[in-house]
Amino acid sequence: MSPAMATDGPALAELLLQQLERAGGGGLGSLEAAAALGLEHQQLVGAVKSLQALGEVIEAEQRSSKHWELTPEGKEIVQEGSHEARVFDSIPAEGLPQSELMKLPSGKVGFSKAMSNKWVRLDKNADGGPRIFRAVESVRDSVREKLQLVQQGEAESLEEKDRNELKKRKLLMEVIMKTYWIRKGSAFSTTVTKQETDLTPEMLASGSWRDLKFKAYNFEALGIMPESGHLHPLLKVRTQFRQIFLEMGFTEMPTNNFIESSFWNFDALFQPQQHPARDQHDTFFLQDPAEATDFPMDYLKRVKKIHSQGGYGSQGYKYDWKLEEARKNILRTHTTAVSARMLYRLAQQEKFTPAKYFSIDRVFRNETLDATHLAEFHQIEGVVADYGLTLGDLMGTLREFFTKLGISQLRFKPAYNPYTEPSMEVFSYHRGLQKWVEVGNSGIFRPEMLLPMGLPEGVSVIAWGLSLERPTMIKYGINNIRELVGHKVNLQMVYDGPLCRLDA
Numbered sequence: 001m002s003p004a005m006a007t008d009g010p011a012l013a014e015l016l017l018q019q020l021e022r023a024g025g026g027g028l029g030s031l032e033a034a035a036a037l038g039l040e041h042q043q044l045v046g047a048v049k050s051l052q053a054l055g056e057v058i059e060a061e062q063r064s065s066k067h068w069e070l071t072p073e074g075k076e077i078v079q080e081g082s083h084e085a086r087v088f089d090s091i092p093a094e095g096l097p098q099s100e101l102m103k104l105p106s107g108k109v110g111f112s113k114a115m116s117n118k119w120v121r122l123d124k125n126a127d128g129g130p131r132i133f134r135a136v137e138s139v140r141d142s143v144r145e146k147l148q149l150v151q152q153g154e155a156e157s158l159e160e161k162d163r164n165e166l167k168k169r170k171l172l173m174e175v176i177m178k179t180y181w182i183r184k185g186s187a188f189s190t191t192v193t194k195q196e197t198d199l200t201p202e203m204l205a206s207g208s209w210r211d212l213k214f215k216a217y218n219f220e221a222l223g224i225m226p227e228s229g230h231l232h233p234l235l236k237v238r239t240q241f242r243q244i245f246l247e248m249g250f251t252e253m254p255t256n257n258f259i260e261s262s263f264w265n266f267d268a269l270f271q272p273q274q275h276p277a278r279d280q281h282d283t284f285f286l287q288d289p290a291e292a293t294d295f296p297m298d299y300l301k302r303v304k305k306i307h308s309q310g311g312y313g314s315q316g317y318k319y320d321w322k323l324e325e326a327r328k329n330i331l332r333t334h335t336t337a338v339s340a341r342m343l344y345r346l347a348q349q350e351k352f353t354p355a356k357y358f359s360i361d362r363v364f365r366n367e368t369l370d371a372t373h374l375a376e377f378h379q380i381e382g383v384v385a386d387y388g389l390t391l392g393d394l395m396g397t398l399r400e401f402f403t404k405l406g407i408s409q410l411r412f413k414p415a416y417n418p419y420t421e422p423s424m425e426v427f428s429y430h431r432g433l434q435k436w437v438e439v440g441n442s443g444i445f446r447p448e449m450l451l452p453m454g455l456p457e458g459v460s461v462i463a464w465g466l467s468l469e470r471p472t473m474i475k476y477g478i479n480n481i482r483e484l485v486g487h488k489v490n491l492q493m494v495y496d497g498p499l500c501r502l503d504a
Helices: 009-023 030-037 041-052 072-080 083-090 107-116 142-151 160-168 201-206 233-247 297-308 336-347 391-405 447-453 469-485 491-496
Strands: 058-070 120-123 131-134 172-184 259-261 329-331 355-364 376-387 410-417 420-430 435-445 459-467
Touching (some): 009 030, 009 041, 009 172, 030 041, 030 172, 041 058, 058 142, 072 142, 083 107, 083 142, 107 120, 142 160, 160 172, 233 355, 233 376, 336 355, 376 391, 391 410, 391 420, 391 435, 391 459, 410 435
Antiparallel strands (some): 058 172, 120 131, 259 329, 355 376, 376 459, 420 435, 435 459
């Protein structure tokens, strides 16, 4: 087989082994071997590496050598002369305008070097503008001569400062050549036997593995790094929600109290004690500690009065309000309990100042788990307190909020909440489903909730809440969520409710 035909790895490797056999026991260099076989040196290096992987077939010692080579520009100068010599030759006896000389291919570099060598002179006061004249009769192109020596393999005859100068002008470059000195190994052979990489059940059953050669296991191989440490899509969206609130000037509320008293979770929000949401089939009640004991008593009395007798222009619910119901500890059913605490704290200031609060955290409901319900999910809540806020302010704030999130198509529908009046449900158009999907709830807190806290009569509080899971689906869509999570996602779960589970 001729070297030209040996294009695959095993054939090249066998050619190298045969050449090594002919060289005898002393070995041979990879450069000489490549020249003898008519191959590119890099091709031969590939054959050396493949033979090294077979074990002790050959021994290869890597060696490094340095030599000088001409750059493409240096080769051009060997053919046509240096830039300064070409500039000198282009100047006639009567001189040449500087503007014309600069248009020559070697004009800029050649003029600078020729001036440094004092081969030319510049007459700035010449007629028609600055003019270049020859300053000597003839010149010797030493740059070309030095490069010719390098081309002839006599670079070492040049002084070091000359080589450095040519290198600085990017006419010469120092090349490090890595070669191999190749010798026969203890398992030398002129033929290449393919090594097995897998031990199969068939080999074990037949016993053929005893006669086969296996490739050595590389214990130093790093392998592919496993993909890990990715944020869950909901955490990414949570970070985005938080950034939007901060950009809109909101302050984050402390939400680290998962356990809340029924007073702050329900009573302070003007939610009656006989409301169905306060039953055990909707709320998780604690056994230990079963009751809370620390309340602002003046405020508690005002809450009791507004529930049982009315006040502030409201007739209340007209029932026997019981302290023992308000003291029951629960897992909070919404982060609005945190909002109630913050608004009460705001009301205790000597002078009221407008405030904007937000929270993103877990809430708990005693739900039957299915595709659209969870016992635990994340609630996003925003609250704005100021004088004279109206339903229009609420709608405008919601549009700004959802636009920053990337949801622009919104609709509002009247709704009922125990502690807001008026109340609105918020819907967004889902292009994939081609229908409107609910994304949140909102409203203006009732006076029966705000005035017992001590807030001034002219102060209104607009608020909205939504589940972190549902707007995530509206924003990203099912295909992007699948890509982010890396699992199949239950379509019914995504489209009709929050992200409850991932079906593998």
